[in-house]
Amino acid sequence: xxxxxxxxxxxxxxxxxxxxxxxxxxxxxxxxxxxxxxxxxxxxxxxxxxxxxxxxxxxxxxxxxxxxxxxxxxxxxxxxxxxxxxxxxxxxxxxxxxxxxxxxxxxxxxxxxxxxxxxxxxxxxxxxxxxxxxxxxxxxxxxxxxxxxxxxxxxxxxxxxxxxxxxxxxxxxxxxxxxxxxxxxxxxxxxxxxxxxxxxxxxxxxxxxxxxxxxxxxxxxxxxxxxxxxxxxxxxxxxxxxxxxxxxxxxxxxxxxxxxxxxxxxxxxxxxx
Amino acid sequence: xxxxxxxxxxxxxxxxxxxxxxxxxxxxxxxxxxxxxxxxxxxxxxxxxxxxxxxxxxxxxxxxxxxxxxxxxxxxxxxxxxxxxxxxxxxxxxxxxxxxxxxxxxxxxxxxxxxxxxxxxxxxxxxxxxxxxxxxxxxxxxxxxxxxxxxxxxxxxxxxxxxxxxxxxxxxxxxxxxxxxxxxxxxxxxxxxxxxxxxxxxxxxxxxxxxxxxxxxxxxxxxxxxxxxxxxxxxxxxxxxxxxxxxxxxxxxxxxxxxxxxxxxxxxxxxxxxxxxxxxxxxxxxxxxxxxxxxxxxxxxxxxxxxxxxxxxxxxxxxxxxxxxxxx
Numbered sequence: 001x002x003x004x005x006x007x008x009x010x011x012x013x014x015x016x017x018x019x020x021x022x023x024x025x026x027x028x029x030x031x032x033x034x035x036x037x038x039x040x041x042x043x044x045x046x047x048x049x050x051x052x053x054x055x056x057x058x059x060x061x062x063x064x065x066x067x068x069x070x071x072x073x074x075x076x077x078x079x080x081x082x083x084x085x086x087x088x089x090x091x092x093x094x095x096x097x098x099x100x101x102x103x104x105x106x107x108x109x110x111x112x113x114x115x116x117x118x119x120x121x122x123x124x125x126x127x128x129x130x131x132x133x134x135x136x137x138x139x140x141x142x143x144x145x146x147x148x149x150x151x152x153x154x155x156x157x158x159x160x161x162x163x164x165x166x167x168x169x170x171x172x173x174x175x176x177x178x179x180x181x182x183x184x185x186x187x188x189x190x191x192x193x194x195x196x197x198x199x200x201x202x203x204x205x206x207x208x209x210x211x212x213x214x215x216x217x218x219x220x221x222x223x224x225x226x227x228x229x230x231x232x233x234x235x236x237x238x239x240x241x242x243x244x245x246x247x248x249x250x251x252x253x254x255x256x257x258x259x260x261x262x263x264x265x266x267x268x269x270x271x272x273x
Numbered sequence: 274x275x276x277x278x279x280x281x282x283x284x285x286x287x288x289x290x291x292x293x294x295x296x297x298x299x300x301x302x303x304x305x306x307x308x309x310x311x312x313x314x315x316x317x318x319x320x321x322x323x324x325x326x327x328x329x330x331x332x333x334x335x336x337x338x339x340x341x342x343x344x345x346x347x348x349x350x351x352x353x354x355x356x357x358x359x360x361x362x363x364x365x366x367x368x369x370x371x372x373x374x375x376x377x378x379x380x381x382x383x384x385x386x387x388x389x390x391x392x393x394x395x396x397x398x399x400x401x402x403x404x405x406x407x408x409x410x411x412x413x414x415x416x417x418x419x420x421x422x423x424x425x426x427x428x429x430x431x432x433x434x435x436x437x438x439x440x441x442x443x444x445x446x447x448x449x450x451x452x453x454x455x456x457x458x459x460x461x462x463x464x465x466x467x468x469x470x471x472x473x474x475x476x477x478x479x480x481x482x483x484x485x486x487x488x489x490x491x492x493x494x495x496x497x498x499x500x501x502x503x504x505x506x507x508x509x510x511x512x513x514x515x516x517x518x519x520x521x522x523x524x525x526x527x528x529x530x531x532x533x534x535x536x537x538x539x540x541x542x543x544x545x546x547x548x549x550x551x552x553x554x555x556x557x558x559x560x561x562x563x564x565x566x567x568x569x570x571x572x573x574x575x576x577x578x579x580x581x582x583x584x585x586x587x588x589x590x591x592x593x594x595x596x597x598x599x600x601x
């Protein structure tokens with residue numbers, strides 16, 4: 001490794017980015033498993049976009065971008081959650097709201113030069129500009145998820161795998177749905193800082209989909225998904241430090257390549273069977 | 274299917290029915306004794322249910338003894354699944370009351386095993402059969418728990434009972450519909466339910482699978498005294514183990530012991546097409562559409578053996594796929 005690359009990797013903004021990548025990969029992998037199992041991948045994608053007007057609106061008002069994005073994503077998540085698990089599969093309604101949200105985000109951005117300047121980093125991420133205070137927020141989301149999830153893990157899994165039976169057994173499936181959607185909104189809010197609203201799928205959904213191939217239980221699936229996220233994030237940062245490419249591009253490329261390899265692995269295994 | 278194959282299938286169904294017949298009578302006797310000693314498995318009193326503004330059925334007034342095997346029959350949309358939803362308190366009555374295992378509906382759900390119609394039909398999780406069955410034991414518990422040896426044994430027993438023990442490590446997403454259903458049954462059985470509710474369990478199974486399932490249900494009812502309710506369209510495969518039926522007719526649920534249910538006129542009225550009940554010298558009963566009493570203007574679409582053979586040929590012309598012959 002040459003001295004210039006080493007010194008780049010040791011700069012404070014790069015160290016912050018690696019820490020952010022580590023913290024984001026934990027939660028993205030965990031929530032990604034449930035996003036796949038509950039078939040809410042499109043809702044996850046939409047939530048990031050619904051957060052866009054919140055982010056540009058916050059920039060317009062001089063508030064933290066993450067705060068606006070988080071509030072809008074949470075409001076969107078709770079609205080989708082309140083309509084029930086099936087509502088998150090309503091692709092036409094969700095897609096229509098997604099498009100409107102993007103338009104609204106653009107409208108807010110064009111209203112001030114400050115918001116307009118941040119538009120690209122909101123859309124495509126800016127992991128190299130993560131500040132120590134943002135790291136604290138990301139860490140706080142990690143802590144909340146790692147405390148809440150073990151408590152609700154089995155009822156959430158039951159309601160994910162078979163909602164009808166879980167409901168008959170007395171699990172409050174609506175509450176489970178709301179908690180899950182809120183957790184998803186929080187994870188998306190912190191993940192947007194790494195890859196932006198447009199590329200969120202590659203960080204929350206793609207690694208979890210690849211992990212399904214390697215793991216044979218929900219817990220190992222989450223571990224694999226987190227690991228793939230970490231490899232994508234850290235690998236992407238390393239590549240961005242070594243060659244002049246945007247980190248977001250490198251991150252989603254690694255994630256997508258791992259997913260593509262996993263899918264070809266599945267196909268070859270099926271042929272053998 | 275050729276005529277010979279049809280004959281073989283019918284013969285195998287008949288053999289299965291005969292094998293189960295003596296056990297059926299024994300169970301009916303023990304059921305009567307058991308039923309006299311305890312509260313009914315379910316009791317409907319003036320029960321009416323609506324979905325939105327639509328009345329599904331009204332005036333349900335019946336009770337079913339424990340230890341019985343009951344079919345829930347009726348035409349599509351008559352409210353068979355709704356009846357199970359009411360018993361589980363997933364849907365509230367708009368009038369009347371329902372008691373299940375001696376308690377108001379919903380209060381005894383931990384004693385009920387439930388296998389819904391679309392059990393994990395489009396599952397996208399890598400959960401295995403064993404992990405799925407485990408959810409039936411501790412899926413409702415909050416917090417972190419280690420699985421005890423006793424729980425592990427119970428899961429093994431349930432998998433064995435459902436005949437899926439050899440595939441316990443297989444993912445649900447890798448299983449056929451029939452195998453997934455066995456897993457769903459094992460999940461329902463793992464908590465030792467007193468009442469087992471199955472919604473269209475025969476729908477995804479071939480004939481061998483249907484017979485296997487009936488054998489499992491016969492064992493649960495006869496040896497373990499479990500009360501079973503099954504939503505079903507095809508009564509024939511279940512007849513050897515049935516003790517009664519809830520039939521949804523003219524917007525009302527009724528209950529009748531199987532002897533009263535097996536009536537051509539009632540079944541004809543129930544299904545809206547002429548139905549004939551046949552009884553063999555051994556005492557087995559079969560239900561079949563009766564072509565001799567069909568209205569003359571009702572076409573029956575079928576194929577001649579020659580046409581059927583052509584349809585199964587690899588070199589068949591594309592147009593032949595759509596050809597049908599009307600036999601009056």
